[in-house]
Amino acid sequence: MLRIANRVLLGLAGLLLLVLGGSVLAVGLGVDPPSWWIHDGRHDVLLSDADRTRWRDDGWWWPTVIAVLAVAVLLALWWLVAVLRRRRLTEVLVDTGDGEGALLRGRALEGVLGGEAGALDGVRGARVSLTGRRGGPGARVRLLLEPHADPEDTLHRLTTEALAHARDSAGLTSLPTEVRLHGAKHAAERVT
Template sequence: MLRTVNRVLIGVVGLVLLAVGGAVLAVGLGASPPSWWIHDSRHDVLLSTAERTRWRDDDWWWPVVIAVLAVLVLLALWWLVSVLRRRRLGEVLVDTGDGAGALLRGRALERVLAGEAGEVEGVTHAHVHLTGRRDAPETRVRLQLEPHVDPATALDRLTAEALTHARDSAALKALPTEVRLRAAKHKAERVS
C-alpha cells in the first residue's frame, strides 16, 4: 500500500513540476502564454511587489503561512522517513528461557530458511524476506517451481519442514508467512 502511494505521489509531483517548469521555460523562450497564465511575458516576475505585500498587515496572514509550511514540512519528513525506513528485519529476538533472550541476525535466518526451502523437491529457487517486529517476525517466501511439481505438495513440504524448523529453532510462537509460487520457464532445446 505504502509503495503504491509513494509511486503515485512521486508521479503526480513530477508531472506537476514538469508541466509548470516546461510552461515557465516556454514563456521565457518567447512563447505567447494563454490569458489565464501567471506570466505575461518573458520579463514578467512571478509575484509583483503589490502581490507580495498585500496581506502583510493582516493579523491572520503570517500564522496561516507558518502553519501551512509546517504541515508541508511534517508531511515531507513523514514521507522521507517512510521511504528510508528499513524494510528488512535486522534481528530476531530468541527466547532462551532464562528471561534474558538472544538476538539472531535476520539475514542469517533468511539464508537458512531459503536454503532449506530450496532443498524441497521441485523447487529451483527460493527467496526469503523477513519483515515485522523483532519479537514477532513475519516472512515472505518466493518459490520458483519446476513445471511438473504440484504446488500444493511443495507448499505442504515448505510448511512442514522449513517453516516449522525456523519457528522451532528461533523459539517463536508463530511465524506468519506469505508464500508466492511461480513456475520456472524452460527454453526449448533442440534434440538431435
C-alpha cells in the same frame, strides 16, 4: 503499497516541476504563452509587489501560511521516515531457556530458511525476508515453482518442513508467514 505511493508522489512532483519550469523557460526564450497562463511575456514577473502583499494585513493570512507550512513539513518528515525505515528484521531474539536470550542475525535465518525452501522438490528458487519485531518475527517467502510442481504439495512441505524447522530452531512459538508462489515460465526449446 508505500513503494507505489512513493513513486507516484515523486513522479507527480517531478512532472509538475518539469511543466512549470519548462513553461517559464519557454516564455523566457520568447514563446508567446496562451492568454490564460500565469505570466504574459518575457519581461513579466510571476508575482508582482501587489500580489505578494495583498493579504499581509488580513488577520487570517499568517495563521494560514504557518498551518500550510507546518502540514507540508509534517508530510515531508512522514515521507522521509517511511522511506528510510528498515523493511527487514536485522535480528531475532532466541529464547535459550535459562532466562537469558540470544540474538540471531536475521540474514542468517533468512539464508537458512531460503536454502531449505529452495531445496524442496519443484522449487526453482526461494527468497525470504523477515519482518516484524525481534521478539515476534514474521516471514515473507517467495517461491519460484517449476512447471511440474504441485503448488498445494509445495506449500504443505514448506509449512511442515522448512518453516517448522526455522520456528523450532529459533525457539519461536509462532512464525506468521506470507507465501507467494510464482510459476516459472517454460522456455520452448528447438528440437532437431
